[in-house]
Amino acid sequence: MTPTLQAFLIVSTALFSIGLLAALSRRHAIFILIGIEMMLAAANLNFIAFWRFGPHHQPPIGVMIALFSIAIAAAEAAVGLAMVIAVYRHYRTTNVDQLDQLRG
Template identity: 85%
Template sequence: MTLSILLVVSAALFCIGLLAALSRRHAIFILIGIEMMLAAANLNFIAFWRFGPQPQQPTGVMVAIFAIAIAAAEAAVGLALVIAVYRHYRTTNVDELDQLKG
C-alpha cells in the first residue's frame, strides 16, 4: 500500500460525490454527495499525515476531527433547510425551486 493508491481511492470517492451533487435532482442526494466529498478530503488529510515526514505531530488527525465536526453541523443545517423548503413548496426537487429565475 503506497500513498498514491490511497490518493486514487480518495479521488474516486470525491468524484462519486461530485457526480451525486451535480447530476441528482433530489436535495438529499446533493447533501449526500457533499458529505462524500468531505469524507474524501478527510481521507487525504489522514493519508498525508500517515505518510508524511513527521507522523509524531498529529496535525492531520486534528484537521480531520475538526472537519468531521464542521461536516456534521453542515449536514444538520442542510437537512433542516430541506425540510423547511419542503414545507413551503411541497417539493424537494431542486429544479422546481426557480422562484428567483429572471
C-alpha cells in the first residue's frame, strides 16, 4: 500500500492548522511569525504533492512555485524579524497584546 494524495493533503492540513494555532494563540511576535512560516510550508507541501500526483510532471510547475515561495518566505522572515527587533527597541516588549497605542 502506498500513501494516496489524500494522506499528503491531510498532513498538510494538519500542519496548516498547527501554524494557525500558533499564529492565533501565542502572544509573542516571534511565535506568530513561526506560525505563518508553518502555514506557508504547508502550502508548499500541497504544491509538491499535487505536482507529484498530477498527470504532467514536465515542466515542474509545482516545484517551481514551491521554490519561489521558499524564497519569498525567507524574505518575509527576514523583514518580519527585523520588525520584531525594531518594535522591541521602541516599546521594550514583544507581546503583541501590549502594542496597542493606536487603539481608539
